[in-house]
Amino acid sequence: MHPAGKVIEARLQHLETHLEQENPILLSTVQSFRQLDAVAFRLGLLEGDNSFATQIPWWPLISILGTFSAGKSTFINHYIGTSLQRSGNQAVDDKFTVICYSKEATAHALPGVALDSDPRFPFYQMSDEIEKVAKGEGERIDAYLxxxxxxxxxxxxxIIIDSPGFDADAQRTSTLRITDHIIDLSDLVLVFFDARHPEPGAMQDTLSHLIERTIHRNDTGKFLYILNQIDTTARENNPEDVIAAWQRALGERGLTAGRFYAIYNPDAAVPIEDEALRQRYETKRDIDLKEIHSRMEEVEIERAYRIVGALEKTARDIEERSIPLISSALGRWKKRVLLGDALLMGGLLLALLIFSVNAGYWQGFKFAPPWLESGVNTPLPWVLAALLVIVLIVIHFAVRLAAARSLLKGLRKQVSSAGIKGNPVGAFLRSTKPWRSIFRKNPAGWGRKSKRELREVLQATDTYIQTLNDRFTNPSGSETLLAAEPASPAEAPQVAEENV
Ligand SMILES: Nc1nc2c(ncn2[C@@H]2O[C@H](COP(=O)(O)OP(=O)(O)O)[C@@H](O)[C@H]2O)c(=O)[nH]1
Ligand SMILES: [Mg+2]
Structure with missing residues (x-):
């Protein structure tokens, strides 16, 4: 095994141990990821310390985004039932906080490096990402996470992620980069708006960024738009109007998909004196809060499908995107090598011809240089012929290398615009190694074995999906995963009680 493979293998085993307790259905998918890794290593799509399994988030992730002081931290505290996150009208907890379960009775806080260097968490190697967009900020990871x-x-x-308020802030680029990363990873994104400033005019920069980022996605279903603190609108008499105006404002920004909610926090709300009004507010809030909470519970199920989906997509991407990309690059490479060879070798031969004509080596059409007078029995003609062959070989390999390099930039661009996982550029380079003929159409490592293994992975994903469907559509078979479900219906009355 590749020496770096041990690190990955240890990580995968760790993941398996974790899944054994947390979600056994997903356990067998790790094996399929191993199979994919093997194919990708053969192709050169993966190198060194890498695995497709560690490139996807394995935990169900809920992120809470929105403007500063919209009530994100208060919402989380209420949800988990302790005041873990500080809240207030100043930017008190101005970092991204990854909140996860631990059996230990007391809450613990760990610095950002703990997240940056642990592949089990969603910010693994985040400092590198930050460094890319903001020089020097990468090492200040503790300031962000x-x-x-x-x-x-x-x-x-x-896992729940609380996010900071970050309007007009020196760390803006890095913070937005982290936000984008979080959105990509999340199974559910709650975007909080503040009913005290619901209008687009007051919509801060950051919120515009959030909306721009979310409207053009194909996974808009995972976004919930939440107008919070609607208790503060009680004086305005008609909450429906406020909510409608807010929704209209979002619509004007292009946001039409996604679900809209209006809530307020029972613990932080200002009292509503008018009894009828208070009841109307509470009813609205309880319905919406219950729906938000049950979406938060369902995330675990969605996560299971997401993982299998990622497995399938990775397998299909290799077959349907990476391989064709590499093959077509190889085709272009072949053409450039042939052209380069023709030009350089032809040029060399032409130069030799002109030289030999000038040197008087030709008598009519007969090649008769002085050094060939004594026939082919002397070493000199052979030495010269061998020299010529060597020069031609050197030219050919130099041309191969130059042609391969000339294609890299375009290939990199194609890869990044297609958003392909793995490294097709590395696979292409592997396929252009000196011992590979330029006439081979298939990338190196794309043989019968790889094709069979990829097919096996795709077949396995069908089985996983069926297993998941059986589990989630047949309640009797879903003791562990659906255990959280019955909890949500009980939530609404509980919330109402707290408010009385
Ligand atoms: N009236 C009212 N105040 C709220 C509500 N939710 C939060 N707050 C208050 O708004 C302030 C900011 O809340 P916080 O959770 O820190 O906002 P964050 O910056 O989004 O995390 C705090 O003083 C909260 O007590 C709400 O639903 N209604
Ligand atoms: Mg906060």
Whole structure:
């Protein structure tokens, strides 16, 4: 095994141990990822310390985004039932906080490096990403991230990310980069708006960024848009109007998909004096809050499908995108090599011809240089012929190398615009190694074995999906994963009680 393979293997085993307890259905998918890795290593799509399995998030992730002071931290505290996150009208917890479950009775906070260097968490090697967009900021990872563990049962099997308020802020680029990263990884994104400033005019920069990022996605279903603190609109008499105006404002920004909610926090709300009005507000809030909470519970199920989906997509991407990309690059490479060979070798031969004519080596059409007078029995003609062959070979390999390099930039661009996982550029380079004939159409490592293994992975994904369907559509078979479900219907009355 590749020496770096051990690190990955240890990581995959760690993942398996974790899944054994947390979600056994997903356990066998790790084996399929191993198979994919093997194919990709053969192709050169993966190198060194890499695995497709560690490139996808394995935990169900819920992120809470939105403007500063919209009530994100208060919402989380209420959800998990402890005041883990500080809240207030100043930017008190101005970091991204990854909140996850731990059996330990007391809550713990760990610095950002803990997240940056642990592949089990969603910010693994985030400092490199930050460094790319903001020089020097990568090493200040602790300024952006922290990890908190908490024994709340609500956190079991999921991770919640609280985000800072970051309007007009020196760390803006890095913060937005992290936000984009979080959105990509999340199974559910709650975007918080503040009913105290619901209008687009007051919509800060960051919120515009959030909306721009979310409207053009194909996974808009995972976004919930939440107008929070609607208790503050009670004086305005008609909450429906406020909500409608807010929704209209979002629509004007192009946001039409996704679900819209209006809530307020029972603990932080200002009292509503008018009894009838208060009841109307509470009813609206309880319905919406219950729906938001149950979406948060379902994330675990969605995560299972997401993982299998990622497995299938990775396998299909190799077959349907990476291989064709590499093959077509190889085709172009072949043409350039042939052209380069023709030009350079032809040029050399032409130069030799002209030289020999000038040197008087030709008598009519007969090649008769002085050094060939004594026939082919002397070493000199052979030495010269061998020299010529060597020069031609050197030219050919130099041309191969130059032609391959000339294609890299375009290939990199294609790869990044297609968003392909793995490294097709590396695979292409492997396929252009000196011992590979330029006439081979298939990339190196794309033989019968790889094709069969890829087919096996695709067949396995069908089986996984069926297993998941059986589990989630047949309640009797879903003791562990659906255990969280019955909890949500009980939530609404509980919330209402707290408010009385
Ligand atoms: N009236 C009212 N105040 C709220 C509500 N939610 C949060 N707050 C208050 O708004 C302030 C900011 O809340 P916080 O959770 O820190 O906002 P964050 O910056 O989004 O995390 C705090 O003083 C909260 O008590 C709500 O639903 N209604
Ligand atoms: Mg906060």
């Amino acid at each position: 922290q990890l908190k563990t908490c024994p709340s049962e609500k956190l079991r099997g999921k």
